[in-house]
Amino acid sequence: MNIIPLWLHKLSSPPVFYRFAGALRPWFLWSALILGTAALYGGLVLAPPDYQQGDAFRIIFIHVPCAWMSLFAYFCMAVAALVAMVWRIKLAEVIAMECAPIGAAFTLITLITGSLWGKPMWGTWWTWDARLTSELVLLFLYLGVIGLFNAIEDRRRGARAASLLALVGIVNLPIVHYSVLWWNTLHQGQTVNLIGQSKIAPAMLWPLLMMALATHLYFVASLLARARVGLLAVEGGKQWARELIAEKADA
Amino acid sequence: MHDFLAMGGYAMYVWPAYAVFFIVLAWDWIAPALRRRELLNELRGRMAREQLRRQRAAQSNTQQEGASA
Numbered sequence: 001m002n003i004i005p006l007w008l009h010k011l012s013s014p015p016v017f018y019r020f021a022g023a024l025r026p027w028f029l030w031s032a033l034i035l036g037t038a039a040l041y042g043g044l045v046l047a048p049p050d051y052q053q054g055d056a057f058r059i060i061f062i063h064v065p066c067a068w069m070s071l072f073a074y075f076c077m078a079v080a081a082l083v084a085m086v087w088r089i090k091l092a093e094v095i096a097m098e099c100a101p102i103g104a105a106f107t108l109i110t111l112i113t114g115s116l117w118g119k120p121m122w123g124t125w126w127t128w129d130a131r132l133t134s135e136l137v138l139l140f141l142y143l144g145v146i147g148l149f150n151a152i153e154d155r156r157r158g159a160r161a162a163s164l165l166a167l168v169g170i171v172n173l174p175i176v177h178y179s180v181l182w183w184n185t186l187h188q189g190q191t192v193n194l195i196g197q198s199k200i201a202p203a204m205l206w207p208l209l210m211m212a213l214a215t216h217l218y219f220v221a222s223l224l225a226r227a228r229v230g231l232l233a234v235e236g237g238k239q240w241a242r243e244l245i246a247e248k249a250d251a
Numbered sequence: 252m253h254d255f256l257a258m259g260g261y262a263m264y265v266w267p268a269y270a271v272f273f274i275v276l277a278w279d280w281i282a283p284a285l286r287r288r289e290l291l292n293e294l295r296g297r298m299a300r301e302q303l304r305r306q307r308a309a310q311s312n313t314q315q316e317g318a319s320a
Contacts, residue, residue, distance in 0.1 A: 045255070055259035062272040105279040113268040120264050222279055229287045236294045245294055 012091045014231045015240035021224040028221035036214035042207030050204075056120050060204075063113040064192070065212040066106045069219055070138060071173055073103030076223075077145070078170045081163035090234060091227075093159035096166060097149050098226035102219055104142035111135060122186055130179035131187035138176055141169040155234050 011017055043061035050057035077099035083092035114132065115125045126132065145162045152158030180189045192198045198205055235241050258265040 049259055054261060056261040056264055058258065058261075058265050059268045062268060066272070101282070102279055105275050109272050109275050112271045116264045116268040116271075120261055218276065222283075225280075226283045229283045229290060232287070232290055232294070236290070236297075241294065242298060245291060245298065 012089055014091060014235050014238070015244075017091055018228055018231055018240075018244075021228050025221050025224040025228075028217050028224065032214045032217035032221055035210055035217065039207045039211035039214055042210065043204075047204045047207055048201075053121060056117065057204075059113050059117040060191075061207055061211050063110060063117060064208060065215045066109040066113065067135070068212055069215045070103055070107040070110050070135070071176060072216070073099050073106060073219060074138065074142070074166075074170070074173060076219075077103060077166050081166040084160060084163045085167070088160075090156070091231070093156060093163065094227050094230035094234065095223065096163050097145075097159050098223055098230050100142050100145045100149070100162075100166070102222050102226070104139060104146065106215070106219075107135065107139040107142060111139065127186055129185045129187060130183040131176070131185050134172060134176040134179050137172055141165075141172060144169070
């Protein structure tokens with residue numbers, strides 16, 4: 001076996017992953033907190049007010065990173081769900097299911113901050129426009145995955161059923177992403193372009209990208225923490241889990 | 252400082268947006284920690300009950316042996 005598949009194979013063993021995730025989690029959390037603080041300072045203090053939107057545009061520094069995360073978390077969930085369906089790897093099932101609440105949290109933040117931004121700029125909290133509606137559908141997909149998983153008594157069967165739903169729901173991702181191009185919407189178009197020129201001043205761009213990095217790091221930290229709990233829940237009766245619980249009574 | 256908090260007149264939109272961001276993510280961080288504590292208590296309880304059952308079984312075995320002897 002090749003060295004990387006061998007390593008992955010080892011890592012997918014629940015006790016190994018449990019320890020690995022526990023060791024990595026603080027690094028991701030602290031780097032997310034440090035970068036996030038710097039990004040907040042850059043966005044709220046250093047960046048100048050927008051010439052059209054005044055200071056209301058500062059919502060962008062949380063709205064856009066969270067919107068990206070709402071799609072990224074779904075993508076991660078779908079990849080883990082595919083692995084879970086094809087190879088029936090326990091760890092992939094746990095990761096797919098633990099992505100859902102984090103993605104739902106980011107989607108909720110996106111919708112609420114968007115609403116708070118829409119009121120002063122568009123004059124309305126909500127409109128049934130393509131971007132907003134598809135993002136709301138994304139939230140319902142997350143809630144559907146969480147609900148289906150919790151509705152089935154057997155955790156592994158529940159995870160596989162919810163994984164199937166997660167895979168079907170992936171059709172919504174391009175709709176969210178391209179909705180501002182495909183339809184005439186109230187929502188503004190893309191501001192940041194990975195390929196080519198972004199339509200934003202550097203003083204506004206760096207806090208935005210730094211916050212995006214911070215939310216990605218936070219996502220990993222939260223996923224590792226949740227995956228540990230999820231693994232303990234499925235593997236609670238196994239020897240490694242018993243040893244772990246017995247060895248530290250205060251764990 | 253006052254200007255900063257006023258957010259150019261948009262304070263009632265900007266600050267609640269940031270508050271939502273922090274509250275939802277704080278919930279995201281706390282929820283699994285609570286679930287973990289609950290789960291560990293449950294598993295510990297299960298292990299303790301099993302041990303008790305084993306002890307009882309061992310005790311009744313020795314009693315039975317004593318009675319048949």
